[in-house]
Amino acid sequence: MNAMKTLEVQLPVQAEPTPEDLELLNATFHAIVELRFQGGHTWDAVEHELATRGWRVQSHLMWVAEARRGREVEQAVGRTKDEAYDQLRHLTALDELPGLL
Numbered sequence: 403m404n405a406m407k408t409l410e411v412q413l414p415v416q417a418e419p420t421p422e423d424l425e426l427l428n429a430t431f432h433a434i435v436e437l438r439f440q441g442g443h444t445w446d447a448v449e450h451e452l453a454t455r456g457w458r459v460q461s462h463l464m465w466v467a468e469a470r471r472g473r474e475v476e477q478a479v480g481r482t483k484d485e486a487y488d489q490l491r492h493l494t495a496l497d498e499l500p501g502l503l
Contacts (some may be wrong), residue, residue, distance in 0.1 A: 426483070433463050469494050
């Protein structure tokens with residue numbers, strides 16, 4: 403049986419992380435683990451294929467924010483959580499404009 407491995411990261415002594423800080427750190431480390439250790443690397447073949455067809459390919463870690471109300475769904479991405487939520491605010495405001503369906 404494989405034992406679960408845990409990584410412990412020390413924060414600076416003066417750090418007083420908020421729940422938001424802990425969420426960000428947790429999400430970041432989970433993303434790194436997923437990228438490095440989970441599943442296959444089929445993206446590698448896709449990247450190579452696109453490059454041979456002349457595409458310049460880049461990827462970035464992003465925040466995804468989603469809002470649902472009834473049957474309405476909006477989803478926004480951003481480099482930061484603030485950016486994703488600001489975009490989500492904009493998208494949901496468009497849904498609330500009178501006369502738009």
